[in-house]
Amino acid sequence: MDAMDRLKTHMDGRLRELTKKRSEGVKVVGYAPGGYMPEEMVYAAGAIPVCLIRGGDHEPVAESGAYIPRFIDTFCRSQIGYRMLEDEPIYQLVDLLIVPITDQNMRAVAETWSFYTDVDVFRHGVPCNKEEAGYQYYLGGLLRLKDKLESFTGNKIEDGKLREAIELWNRMRSLFKEISLLRKGKRPPISGEEFARLSHASLIADPPVFVEILESLLEELKKKEGAEIAGPRILLTGSTLAMGDYKVFPLVQGAGAEIVIEEFAEGIREYWNNVEPNGNLIEAIAETYFKKRVPPAWFSPSVDRIDFVLDLAKDFGVEGILWYQLLYRDAYDMQTPYFEKMVKEKADLRMLKVESDYDISERGPMKTRIEAFIEMLGTR
Amino acid sequence: MYTEVFRLCGYEDDEIEKERPRIDKAFAKLGLEKEDMARAEKRLQENFDLGLQGVRKLLHVWMDELIALPLCREEYKTVIYSDWPLPGPMVMAIQRMSDDIYVGSIGEVLNLGMGIIFDKLTPILEAGEEAGLGVGKSHCALWQTHIGGITSGKIPVPDLMISPNWYCDQPAHADQLLAELYDIPTVYMDGVLDDQWGQWPEISEHMIGYMGDQMEKCIKKAEEVTGYTMTEEARQGGLQDTFALYLNFNTIVEMMAKADPQPISHADLNLAFWMFFTPLRKKELAMDGLATLIGETKARIEKGEGVVPKGAPRIYFGLRFAIDSAIFKMVEGLGLSPQVVFIDWMTPLEKTPPKSTRWADLVMEAFLRRGVVHSASGAIEYVKTYFKEWKCDGAILCWPYSCRPYTQPVMMTKKMLKEEFNVPVLLLEADAYDTRDYSAGQLRTRVETFAELLRMKKAA
Numbered sequence: 027m028d029a030m031d032r033l034k035t036h037m038d039g040r041l042r043e044l045t046k047k048r049s050e051g052v053k054v055v056g057y058a059p060g061g062y063m064p065e066e067m068v069y070a071a072g073a074i075p076v077c078l079i080r081g082g083d084h085e086p087v088a089e090s091g092a093y094i095p096r097f098i099d100t101f102c103r104s105q106i107g108y109r110m111l112e113d114e115p116i117y118q119l120v121d122l123l124i125v126p127i128t129d130q131n132m133r134a135v136a137e138t139w140s141f142y143t144d145v146d147v148f149r150h151g152v153p154c155n156k157e158e159a160g161y162q163y164y165l166g167g168l169l170r171l172k173d174k175l176e177s178f179t180g181n182k183i184e185d186g187k188l189r190e191a192i193e194l195w196n197r198m199r200s201l202f203k204e205i206s207l208l209r210k211g212k213r214p215p216i217s218g219e220e221f222a223r224l225s226h227a228s229l230i231a232d233p234p235v236f237v238e239i240l241e242s243l244l245e246e247l248k249k250k251e252g253a254e255i256a257g258p259r260i261l262l263t264g265s266t267l268a269m270g271d272y273k274v275f276p277l278v279q280g281a282g283a284e285i286v287i288e289e290f291a292e293g294i295r296e297y298w299n300n301v302e303p304n305g306n307l308i309e310a311i312a313e314t315y316f317k318k319r320v321p322p323a324w325f326s327p328s329v330d331r332i333d334f335v336l337d338l339a340k341d342f343g344v345e346g347i348l349w350y351q352l353l354y355r356d357a358y359d360m361q362t363p364y365f366e367k368m369v370k371e372k373a374d375l376r377m378l379k380v381e382s383d384y385d386i387s388e389r390g391p392m393k394t395r396i397e398a399f400i401e402m403l404g405t406r
Numbered sequence: 407m408y409t410e411v412f413r414l415c416g417y418e419d420d421e422i423e424k425e426r427p428r429i430d431k432a433f434a435k436l437g438l439e440k441e442d443m444a445r446a447e448k449r450l451q452e453n454f455d456l457g458l459q460g461v462r463k464l465l466h467v468w469m470d471e472l473i474a475l476p477l478c479r480e481e482y483k484t485v486i487y488s489d490w491p492l493p494g495p496m497v498m499a500i501q502r503m504s505d506d507i508y509v510g511s512i513g514e515v516l517n518l519g520m521g522i523i524f525d526k527l528t529p530i531l532e533a534g535e536e537a538g539l540g541v542g543k544s545h546c547a548l549w550q551t552h553i554g555g556i557t558s559g560k561i562p563v564p565d566l567m568i569s570p571n572w573y574c575d576q577p578a579h580a581d582q583l584l585a586e587l588y589d590i591p592t593v594y595m596d597g598v599l600d601d602q603w604g605q606w607p608e609i610s611e612h613m614i615g616y617m618g619d620q621m622e623k624c625i626k627k628a629e630e631v632t633g634y635t636m637t638e639e640a641r642q643g644g645l646q647d648t649f650a651l652y653l654n655f656n657t658i659v660e661m662m663a664k665a666d667p668q669p670i671s672h673a674d675l676n677l678a679f680w681m682f683f684t685p686l687r688k689k690e691l692a693m694d695g696l697a698t699l700i701g702e703t704k705a706r707i708e709k710g711e712g713v714v715p716k717g718a719p720r721i722y723f724g725l726r727f728a729i730d731s732a733i734f735k736m737v738e739g740l741g742l743s744p745q746v747v748f749i750d751w752m753t754p755l756e757k758t759p760p761k762s763t764r765w766a767d768l769v770m771e772a773f774l775r776r777g778v779v780h781s782a783s784g785a786i787e788y789v790k791t792y793f794k795e796w797k798c799d800g801a802i803l804c805w806p807y808s809c810r811p812y813t814q815p816v817m818m819t820k821k822m823l824k825e826e827f828n829v830p831v832l833l834l835e836a837d838a839y840d841t842r843d844y845s846a847g848q849l850r851t852r853v854e855t856f857a858e859l860l861r862m863k864k865a866a
Contacts, residue, residue, distance in 0.1 A: 092817075093817060094813070094817060095805040095813040095814075095835075097544040097805075097807060097808065097809075097810060097813055098810060098813070127599065127600045129575045130574060130575050130810040130814075131575075131810065133599065133811075133814070134810065136603075137781065137782035137783075137814050137815070137818075138814070138818075140603035140782075140783070141603075141782065141783075141786075141818045142818075147603060148602070149601070150600055151598030151599070151613075152598065153596050153597075153598055153616070154571055154578065154594075154596050155571075155594060155596050157596075159616060159619050159623075160596065163598065163612065163616050166612055167600065323579075324575060324579075326569065326571050326579065326581075326582050326596070327582055327585075327592075327594075328582070329586075353543070354543065354544050356543070356544070356545060356576055356579060356810070357575055357579050359543050359545070360538055360539060360545070360576075360579040360582075360583055361579065361582075361583075362538070363537070363538035363587075364538075364586040364587070367586075
């Protein structure tokens with residue numbers, strides 16, 4: 027059985043496994059994506075971290091309208107809808123929800139879950155700048171999170187367990203990085219969509235099992251040669267790429283191009299930096315998760331993100347940028363005017379912005395625009 | 407062409423003559439022409455009770471600000487822009503550092519001047535949309551105006567922008583966009599709202615302290631750019647400027663909440679509300695205007711005079727409109743009495759002195775005590791306190807098209823009011839800063855039915 031098959035088997039049984047563990051008294055800790063909630067801490071507390079990362083369906087978006095006004099980011103409205111619809115099992119298993127407050131859209135998820143459900147919701151703030159004071163605030167939030175996890179699970183987060191967890195996640199990040207870098211070549215052994223699905227699986231799978239599968243996968247991919255990319259190489263960026271929201275991949279491929287690298291605030295695991303497993307471990311986590319992480323568009327200023335995307339584009343031989351944002355995620359929408367200008371000026375790259383509200387009716391116009399964009403890149 | 411408009415705004419003829427060169431220049435920059443004056447006269451007469459001298463004085467203050475804004479580059483050494491939700495005491499303290507400094511909450515000034523008085527905000531909003539806060543994306547219209555004022559060339563490019571990044575996400579992104587377009591020095595006042603559900607009215611010290619530090623950072627930047635030093639006197643003056651206005655305003659709010667019939671229109675009171683976030687050049691006139699309005703309100707109460715019939719259903723109305731007074735006129739015209747509006751009233755808790763000792767912390771603590779800016783649970787508790795205190799017959803709640811933080815608790819509040827107070831609640835979709843997508847006429851049918859429901863319930 028190859029690694030991808032093993033992963034499928036594992037993911038197929040994951041819900042049953044989570045339900046069983048929970049019935050045995052293990053706490054399931056849900057968390058909002060975005061790379062600011064260190065799963066290592068949850069794991070070290072003897073609980074199971076599960077990211078709420080489903081998206082792409084219209085029904086939860088519509089359902090959320092009964093609980094919150096519609097002018098909230100599509101993904102965040104979905105996180106309310108999935109819970110209220112009661113037909114997405116993982117959303118019903120959550121004992122504690124941790125929400126790093128990155129912006130008002132994410133805050134809306136926390137507020138709504140607090141009011142309409144009986145789930146304990148813990149908020150910890152993410153300052154939107156990288157000043158020392160911002161780092162200290164984030165670090166303070168992690169210390170409060172540690173207290174919360176310890177009191178909620180009844181387990182102490184000891185250094186030994188935390189170090190073990192950090193090492194496990196470091197291995198996961200390193201493997202992701204190695205796999206991602208394989209896409210620099212002309213014949214990437216893994217497609218953009220496969221990589222995104224892998225990233226999403228990592229947010230829900232059992233970490234030791236997942237790392238083992240990833241090890242095998244890397245070995246398999248090193249031996250594999252994918253089809254040569256005939257058309258333009260695309261960098262996909264934006265606010266959120268949710269599990270289940272894969273519509274842009276076939277549209278890009280159908281137009282003759284391939285997504286070779288992606289950068290998202292939410293949905294793609296951050297794998298570029300590891301946590302130093304020595305010294306004060308919570309400080310080491312804060313250092314990596316806050317200081318080293320490329321700031322999303324909700325940071326002010328957030329031009330570092332543009333430089334990072336440009337570096338990625340150069341390293342992966344990218345010819346065009348596809349900006350995929352969700353409706354009402356204002357920080358991303360407001361960054362596009364100067365982002366587009368800067369990537370053009372600094373790297374002579376063209377960009378296309380597409381937007382989604384997880385509505386099937388978007389597919390036609392989106393297809394036409396992506397096709398036209400790819401065609402335009404092909405003629406340059 | 408504009409003499410009558412200024413007279414209606416409480417200007418004396420000799421004052422108009424004296425100010426004429428400045429007015430001509432300012433109006434030319436703002437694109438205000440002869441035909442705009444007729445519309446302004448009509449709006450002033452229709453929307454405001456110009457028989458109240460307090461109202462005329464408040465209009466005078468806003469007209470002064472509208473003239474000063476486009477001329478600030480030539481009349482002041484340093485120009486600094488800010489806007490809501492930057493704490494009023496901070497911007498007012500910076501304004502007090504020197505008479506050479508112009509500090510302007512530009513969105514508020516344009517809203518009140520170009521919106522409420524002249525109804526000519528659309529070109530500015532469109533310029534904001536063109537610059538990057540696009541149409542139909544639910545971007546904050548206050549910040550579309552903020553950006554559009556500059557990109558349309560109606561108001562000058564500043565020397566510094568102090569950008570709030572703590573209650574809503576839009577300001578910092580809008581200012582960052584401006585900074586990239588015009589290379590304007592910008593300092594961000596960051597903040598995080600991560601208190602837990604139900605924690606309000608307790609406010610975490612870490613939250614207050616962080617935002618206090620950020621405020622001090624902004625002040626330091628203002629010192630660097632202006633070359634002036636922030637003094638203790640300026641700090642205390644900034645506090646005094648804000649809270650003196652607010653306490654006088656609250657006096658009227660409480661008088662109105664107790665009175666039956668409602669003595670003055672909320673359209674008139676609206677002129678005072680938006681001053682708390684705006685550094686004013688004629689603070690004394692604003693204070694005088696409020697003091698006059700207090701006296702006039704008191705006199706009407708004593709005479710039993712009002713703008714709605716005695717015994718009219720009393721409602722909590724959940725929004726203030728910065729650019730359109732017609733909504734209040736419509737609601738009151740249908741025989742409803744907005745007893746308390748938005749966050750006008752200060753609960754007893756909010757009136758108690760903050761615990762913080764450092765100036766910046768004290769400002770932030772006072773701000774975060776407003777439940778609505780603290781959390782959804784704070785906002786809900788706040789409305790609950792209203793209803794316990796004032797026993798309203800119902801509520802009209804509004805969710806603005808473009809305000810993510812303010813919309814979050816609206817449906818929760820409706821559920822709470824129905825379950826805990828058993829009162830009818832009407833939800834309206836509207837906007838405080840942009841009337842292009844709705845109008846008083848359009849909302850009238852729903853409010854009319856709601857008013858009838860409340861009257862029937864009251865009679866039963």
